[in-house]
Structure formats: C-alpha cells, structure tokens
Amino acid sequence: NKTFTFFDTEFTNRKNDSICSIGLIVVKDGKIQNKEYYLVNPEGTFDQFYISIHHITQDMVKDQPTFPIIWDKIKQYFINSIVVGHNLVSADLPVLNKCLDRYGIDKPDIYFMDTLLLSRQYLAPKYGIKCNLATLSEFFHIPLNHHNAFSDTEACLGVFLKNLETGEVTEDDIHRYIPHESPRKHYRADHRLIDKAMNALSGLIQGINADQEINKEEALALEKWLET
Numbered sequence: 001n002k003t004f005t006f007f008d009t010e011f012t013n014r015k016n017d018s019i020c021s022i023g024l025i026v027v028k029d030g031k032i033q034n035k036e037y038y039l040v041n042p043e044g045t046f047d048q049f050y051i052s053i054h055h056i057t058q059d060m061v062k063d064q065p066t067f068p069i070i071w072d073k074i075k076q077y078f079i080n081s082i083v084v085g086h087n088l089v090s091a092d093l094p095v096l097n098k099c100l101d102r103y104g105i106d107k108p109d110i111y112f113m114d115t116l117l118l119s120r121q122y123l124a125p126k127y128g129i130k131c132n133l134a135t136l137s138e139f140f141h142i143p144l145n146h147h148n149a150f151s152d153t154e155a156c157l158g159v160f161l162k163n164l165e166t167g168e169v170t171e172d173d174i175h176r177y178i179p180h181e182s183p184r185k186h187y188r189a190d191h192r193l194i195d196k197a198m199n200a201l202s203g204l205i206q207g208i209n210a211d212q213e214i215n216k217e218e219a220l221a222l223e224k225w226l227e228t
Contacts, residue, residue: 003028005077006160007085008152009092010054011042017098018042019067020056023149025157026077036074037150039064054147068103075108082174083112086133086156089177097179110177115156118163118173126166133159201225 006025012018020042026034039056041064051057085092093112100107119131129139133155137144142158145151163169204221208214214222 003081004160005081005083006153006157007077007083007088007092008149008156009095010050010056010147010149011095012050012056013045013047015044015098016095017102018044019095019099020046020061021054021149022070022074023151023153024074024077025153026081027157034077035150038070038074040070041066043067054149067099068105071100071103071105078108078110081111083110083177084115084156084160085112086114086152086159087116088112088114089117093177094179097177111174112177113160113169113173113175115159115163118169119159121173122163122166122168123159136162197225197228 004027006023006027008023009019010021012020019040021040022036022038024034024036025032039061041061043066046056046058083093089112093110097107099105116131116133119136123129123136124131127139129135133152134144134146136142136159137146137155140158140162142155143151144155204218204225208218
C-alpha cells in the first residue's frame with residue numbers, strides 16, 4: 001500500500017542547478033494515479049553539450065513556468081512517497097537538491113529507490129546485462145525515447161517492475177537521500193601522493209578499457225582507490 005513517484009529530469013549546464021524538463025508518474029496501491037510532464041524555464045544558460053543530449057533549447061522554454069511554480073504543483077508527490085528513478089543518486093536527486101537550494105525552497109525528506117542500483121544487484125547477475133536505461137529498455141522490450149524526461153520515467157517504471165519480478169527487492173532497498181555537503185575548505189595534498197594515485201587510476205582505467213568490462217577485482221580496486 002505504498003505510493004511511488006517515478007521521476008526524471010533533464011538539466012541545462014554543468015552547474016546541475018537548472019532543470020529544463022520533468023517527468024512524473026505517480027503509482028498508488030499498484031495503480032497509476034498521475035502522469036505529468038513539464039517543460040521548465042531554468043532561468044540560466046544552456047550548454048551545447050546538454051542540448052545535444054535532450055534537444056531542449058533556451059527558446060523552447062523561455063515562456064514556460066519557472067521551477068518554483070512547477071515545484072508547487074509537484075511537491076506533494078515527494079511527501080509520504082517513495083521516489084524512484086534511474087541513476088537518481090548521481091543525477092536527478094542532486095540537481096533537484098541544488099534547484100531547491102537555488103530558490104531557497106524548503107526540502108522534504110526524500111526516501112528513494114534507484115533502479116540503476118536495483119538492476120545492478122538483481123538483474124545484472126540474472127541476465128548478465130549492463131544496467132544503463134537504454135540497454136535495459138532494449139533487453140526487456142520497454143519503449144524508450146531516451147532523454148525525454150517522461151519517456152525515461154515510463155522506462156524506469158518498466159525496469160522497476162522487472163526488478164520486482166525477481167522477488168528479491170525488499171524494503172532494505174529504500175534509502176533516505178542525504179545531500180553531500182559542499183566542503184568549506186580546500187585541503188592541499190602532497191603532489192607525490194596525487195601523482196601516485198592518478199597513475200594507479202590510469203592503470204585501472206586502461207585495464208577496464210582493454211576488455212570493456214569491470215570485473216570484481218577491478219571494482220574492488222576502484223572502491224579502494226576512492227576510499228584512499
């Protein structure tokens with residue numbers, strides 16, 4: 001009897017604080033309650049790199065509502081709901097957090113499930129597939145117009161259901177989003193340690209690139225590198 005808000009955004013520049021489109025699907029008690037798609041005036045610059053990905057330009061959104069207006073319409077879906085998206089941890093939740101900060105808007109406590117993390121845990125071992133949204137959608141015959149926020153949201157819902165079918169997803173896969181605080185100080189490291197670390201990383205990347213796969217040993221080595 002849970003409510004799930006499936007969610008995707010497209011953004012405009014490397015600051016990751018400017019959303020130009022939002023897709024939402026709200027599912028309650030196993031039934032779709034709402035489907036919503038918004039173009040958003042980000043009140044900021046567009047990097048050509050991001051335009052080449054989602055094909056949304058400044059002219060297309062200049063007369064659209066700004067983020068605070070859209071947030072007033074959709075914030076209810078982020079309260080007492082589990083937010084689900086693909087690569088939420090690295091993309092959509094951080095940009096949402098930055099947008100809320102940018103406009104001085106109070107943030108709800110967000111509990112989430114990330115279908116990228118779920119798929120790596122439950123689908124990849126079963127099917128031996130990569131877990132990006134495009135590959136998963138193709139493998140499971142889920143329609144996808146990639147980088148259209150609503151289409152990505154629909155595909156995410158499809159991938160989520162495939163994860164549920166494994167019977168292994170539990171409430172332990174629900175996490176609370178805690179934004180990383182920006183460091184207030186810059187620390188200097190010994191240049192010799194930096195050189196050593198970067199050489200180690202370069203060697204790892206070359207090994208991964210050689211066979212286009214990340215094996216268990218390489219994954220553990222990357223985790224150790226990050227910890228260090």
